[in-house]
Amino acid sequence: MSHTHHDHDHGHDHGRPVGPGPVRLLAVRDDALSVDEVLAAVGDDAAGGTALFVGTVRDHDGGAPVTALSYSAHPSAESELRRVAEKVAADFPVRAMAAVHRVGDLRVGDVAVVVAVSCPHRAEAFEACRRLIDDLKREVPIWKHQTFADGTEEWVGACSH
Template sequence: MTFHHNGSRVLHAGVTAEPVSIAQLTAMVRQPGFGAVFSFEGVVRDHDHDREVTTLEYVAHPSASDVIARLAAECSVSHPDCVLAVAHRTGVLAIGEAAFVAVVASAHRGVAFSACFDLVETVKAELPVWKSQHFADGTSEWVNCA
């Protein structure tokens, strides 16, 4: 099995104001020995609890880039037969834009699926990024702010 970036299994981990591309992250993890590539793409939807959402705004704590890198590294240790790439957006996003992307590749589907699930759940639970939903009626609310 071949790993890029001097043996690292984390090929990308970042928080960015730039658009995130599932195709770009998938290309990073594809390798000849890996027959399984699992991905998760969280996109901005047009509703929440029967209210019309027009945009979302994501705001990150200054430590967010370090946190996502640590979480990705921990996932790679827990799933040593995988490579992974993960990114979370910040700023104002329109309906349909990708807010969070995680991609994991491995030789076998069970391993890759498990690692991708663990990575997504851990990042969603621990990354210090908060979102404000903006509604069609002109109101907004912060969501999942602990």
């Protein structure tokens, strides 16, 4: 893996290790996510605590039954994910961090997003993990398209508040 100034990595690493530094794994993928892969990516001997968040597709939203769901990502999604991750890593004593988000068609119960953070102590690991998933949902351009049991549809933007 070369690290010259002429590398043109546009974020299509699909889970290749990101390189030195605390951000170990970032990906936006159209295939199934692995909690084990994310957990392994943040293993660090100097970390005393690892916080892991798994987001799954639920069978309802706002009280209405959801029958189908798909995620779409803007081409800038992986670079925005990297920006968000690096900001969290700079604000907390992060030893290792990973974040993967799935796109495409998902079923109820499928894993949509997995993030994990390892820190020296558990309190900061929990706090950094929460910031990571919250900022990801708020700032990374990934949109959710839901179909409800009554046939209605809804787009939900990652940037909506």
